[in-house]
């Protein structure tokens with residue numbers, strides 16, 4: 001329960017909706033209890049009038065008694081109807097306030113979680129899988145909403161109704177009340193128990209459903225591999241197995257649910273029998289009227305709802321508490337990367353790495369070892385090295401996706417950890433190694449980093465990234481949708497759209513992380529030529545595998561296992577006859593073949 005305390009701030013925020021809601025619950029229940037009393041009076045009236053009617057047997061007056069009697073009964077009927085109508089209006093208002101509030105809180109909570117997710121660092125995203133993140137903001141919030149709305153509403157309802165009904169019963173006859181109420185605790189206990197089983201089974205179904213959807217999602221994402229390796233039959237068998245487990249779990253649930261309602265009916269029936277029997281004895285003793293028995297039967301039936309609601313609400317609250325615990329776990333995760341300052345930031349683009357060390361927290365791999373280098377304003381620095389040597393890690397550290405373990409990274413002499421994070425990142429055009437394009441138009445993908453961009457700017461960026469011709473060849477040009485519901489771009493086209501996205505920002509610093517790997521050498525040369533004008537006056541870090549891409553850089557550093565093993569210009573490095581020279585020779589040979 002303590003986990004749900006997180007939501008109290010929202011109850012407070014919406015208190016002027018909740019308080020009327022609670023009042024509506026009380027009023028609606030009051031009008032729910034009243035008809036039982038009206039019926040008792042009507043019942044007694046019937047009894048009295050029948051005796052009176054018989055008394056006037058053979059007299060002219062008998063017809064008049066009959067008419068008055070019929071008229072009064074009609075009035076009682078109308079009164080019961082009216083009370084039910086009033087109750088209905090308040091029930092409507094109760095839902096309009098409490099359930100609506102739960103929807104408002106659900107909206108706020110989702111926003112709170114989403115906002116917090118966006119603050120969290122890359123290490124967090126590495127630790128937790130996307131499915132889990134999605135579940136907490138959808139499924140878990142949904143369960144919490146069941147607590148905020150239905151559970152709160154029915155809890156208040158249960159308490160109010162039980163108090164009113166029991167009080168009314170005791171005021172009529174405490175002995176009869178005691179007997180009539182006897183099966184109710186038994187009923188509640190059994191319902192709680194059955195509900196627990198239902199919950200466990202529903203939980204199992206839920207888990208199995210999630211396994212099933214993960215399986216289906218993965219197979220369809222990897223459908224190309226499945227087809228090429230002829231694994232369709234095998235996958236079908238796996239699917240049938242998983243589906244069967246789901247079916248068995250569902251059947252088990254249906255069996256338990258099947259006894260739920262008969263059980264309630266049985267115990268209510270039992271209560272009614274006791275009421276009629278004990279009530280009969282009391283009527284014989286003259287302590288109550290027969291109308292009271294009718295009244296009691298209605299009360300007993302009315303108590304069925306609180307008994308059922310108790311079991312249901314208990315499980316709703318338990319589930320919501322478990323879900324809120326999961327939500328809180330993420331909400332209380334502090335982002336490792338925070339902004340020390342806010343506001344504006346201007347830079348010359350003087351980048352310096354000083355004795356930088358970094359180990360990935362989750363794998364323990366030391367990906368940067370004592371790395372020191374400098375990129376002066378307007379310089380082009382290239383980083384080359386074998387796969388896994390730590391090149392992308394340096395780009396990630398500069399982007400503050402991770403913070404250094406020791407050493408410093410400075411911009412114009414100031415530690416990047418002291419800079420306003422968002423303003424700092426906005427000064428860098430970063431083209432990551434794994435291109436990610438949104439399911440949106442090409443124009444919007446290119447203009448992604450800007451709040452507003454006109455088509456001219458988008459086209460200019462596309463030209464500089466040498467992808468303009470490709471785009472206008474599509475029927476809808478820049479308005480072509482890409483991604484799941486649109487066309488698929490080739491690997492090289494994607495890389496160039498991603499480059500255009502970085503260039504359109506006119507950043508002071510540029511980082512290209514192996515972003516020409518899927519581009520042929522001719523296009524690569526064209527892009528590099530365009531970039532050399534773009535990069536004028538801007539500090540650029542170019543990560544590459546091919547020596548040909550970077551040989552014109554002002555300085556080249558060669559990485560191996562996270563450490564710089566050689567650095568200098570292309571000529572200097574060749575003269576060294578070390579790793580760079582070897583790599584160059586090898587690549588020349590490959591090109592010749």
Ligand SMILES: Nc1ncnc2c1ncn2[C@@H]1O[C@H](COP(=O)(O)OP(=O)(O)OP(=O)(O)O)[C@@H](O)[C@H]1O
Nearest residue numbers: 126360363365367386387388389390391392393394
């Ligand atoms: N997010 C991460 N979490 C944990 N370990 C990582 C992460 N990213 C990279 N590594 C590890 O750090 C080392 C350096 O990786 P990095 O991606 O920097 O190499 P790279 O030189 O860019 O490689 P490539 O040329 O193949 O892109 C590798 O051993 C890799 O397994």
